[in-house]
Amino acid sequence: MTSDHHVAPEQVYWSCSPDGGSRIRITDVGTSHAEAVNATTVQEPQQIPLNDLHPSATTATGARRRTGYVLDTGVIDSLPAARHVQDLIVQRPHLPVTAMARHAQVPPTTLKDVLRAADRGQQRNVNADVAHRLLLLSAADLPNEARGYGGQSTDAAPVMEHVDRILVEHPEISVAAVARAATMTVSTLAATLKDVRAGRPRTIKVRFAERLLALKATDLAPAFRKDAVDATPVVERVRQLQEAYELASIAFIAKTAGVNSSTLTSVIDDHAAGLRRGIHPTMAGQVLALTELPAPAFQRRPGVTDVGLIRRLRGLCALGWTLNAIARAGGTTVKSLTDFNQTGSATPSVKAAVLAAWGHLSHRPGHSELARQRALAKRWDPPLAWEEETIDQPAAEPLGTRTAGRSGEWTPDLLRLELEFLRDEGLNWTESLARLGLRSQRAHELLAQSEEAVEPGCPPLRLPSRPQPSHELAA
Structure with missing residues (x-):
């Protein structure tokens, strides 16, 4: 705060941060600090x-x-400034806003x-200093497209041709x-090489172009590690993993191996282009260790x-899993x-998720009777109704167990x-009846019929462990 600037309640200030910020309204002034709230919501007291409250957006x-805040000396219509900027956009169509x-x-x-x-025809006020x-912006002062907006650039094609010659030789x-x-x-050079090889237009900063064009193979020898190894086994291992696994991108493989993703991608791209490059032995060992x-x-x-x-997902629901x-x-x-x-x-x-859940849950009953009842009402078959070879x-067609909702098909021998x-699967009496969708009373009636029909000398049925004949289960 300058000596001729006095902070007072009800003053409004704008944030000087380049990233923008909310306007604040002063509510009280102390000896060293001022209390302020958000000028729009009248909330967020701070x-x-x-010393952070200034009369102007510029220094002496x-x-x-x-940093800090500048006094809002007034607001004006933003339309003239918006039209001026729109004219600049027409003159510099490739320049970002x-x-x-x-x-x-x-x-x-x-x-x-x-x-x-302005595009919507809406009225909008803006701080006079911003407007x-x-x-004050002029087309002549704005960055030029040919200079890459941040420094002079040039066509990358001849530079990359020079680099490619060195790499091939x-x-x-x-x-x-x-x-x-x-x-x-490395990522910038690799991306530029890739674009030029694909015939896509690409520019490169002049200072980098001059350095690359001045390079010779003898200059690069000291920078090259003498202990590099052939990258072919590494490329083959990555391809094997991608053939064996779903969702196995190069980036995921690199992350799993603990190596740089862009470097591994560059090695694979160069190998596909016929450029037999070396690779650091540590990186090679980390990738080859992945099985x-x-x-x-x-x-x-x-x-x-x-x-x-779909059958697996619905089967898990029929088993009682939500x-x-x-x-x-x-x-x-x-x-x-x-x-x-x-x-x-x-x-x-989703395919990975369903298969993973099937492997974890299909051999044990779930904890939701509601899920089991809803699956039964929708006639969804439980896991034991399917063979892994035919699912x-x-x-x-479902086999092995009664399909949910198909009542009246049980016979004593089938039960x-x-x-x-x-x-044999390790289920007790209660769990077995839950899988089959039978009540205990009905099961005992069928078994009684089966015992009456058994010929003398036939071995008795070995029931699942822990029978609970008095317990009735919801099918």
Whole structure:
């Protein structure tokens, strides 16, 4: 705060931050701080040092303030400033609006709001200082497209041709070594090479172009590690993992191996282009050590169909698992499972989630009787109704256990076989009847019929452990 500026209640100030900020209204003034609230919402009370409250947006030397707050001396219509900027956009169609805002030392969000209001024909007031800075902009002062908006640039094609010649003639030299010698980032050089090789237009800063054109193979020899190894086994291992696993992108493989993603991508791209490059032995060892991938990647199963996935999802519901439990076990969301159940079309991530949940939950009953009852009402078949070999075949029919909702099909012999099977699976009497959708009373009636029909000398039925004949289960 300058000596001739006095802070008083009800004054409004603008933020000087280049990123913009809310206007504040002074509510009380102390000896060193002022109390302020948001000028629009009259909320968010805060203490502002008096030294951060300024009468002007510029310093005594004329520099633009970047911190603190400036007194709102009045607001004016933003339309003239917006029309002026729109004329500049016509003259510089490829120049981002944010670049114009930075050049005018105006928050980009403020300029975008001004332009948006003008496009909609809406009235919008703006601080007089902001409007003044926008009106002072001229096309001649703005960054030129040919100079890359941040420095002079030139066509990258001849520069990359020179780099490619070095790489082809000296396969032991890596892209990283060239980038280090030119003091530029590896990712920038790799991306520029990729674009030029694909025939896409690309520019490069003049200072980098001059450094790259001046490079010779002899200059790069010291930058190249003599202990580099052939990258072919690494590329083959990445391809093997991608063939064996779904959702196995190069970035995911690099992250799992603990190596740089852009470097590994560059190695694979160079190998595909016929440039046999070396790779650091540590990186090679980390990638070659990968024999399997964690979730969300999962082993590729080409025989799995959307029909089979629907059967698995509904089978888990018939077993008493809620969509929340299935989503947690598969590492996905309930919405994704609901959408899949409605559309019948699975994305790779949903496919991974359903298969993972099936592996975790299909061999034990769920905890939701409501999920089991709703699945029964919708005639969804439980997991034991399907064989793993046929569950993905659209024409397959449920086998092995009674399909939910198909009452009246039980015979004494069929029940005996089912109970024997479930006993071998480790299920007790209660769990078995829950799987079969039978009440205890009905099961005992069928077994009594079976015992009457058994010929003398036949072995008795071995029931599942822990029978509970008096307990009736909801089918």
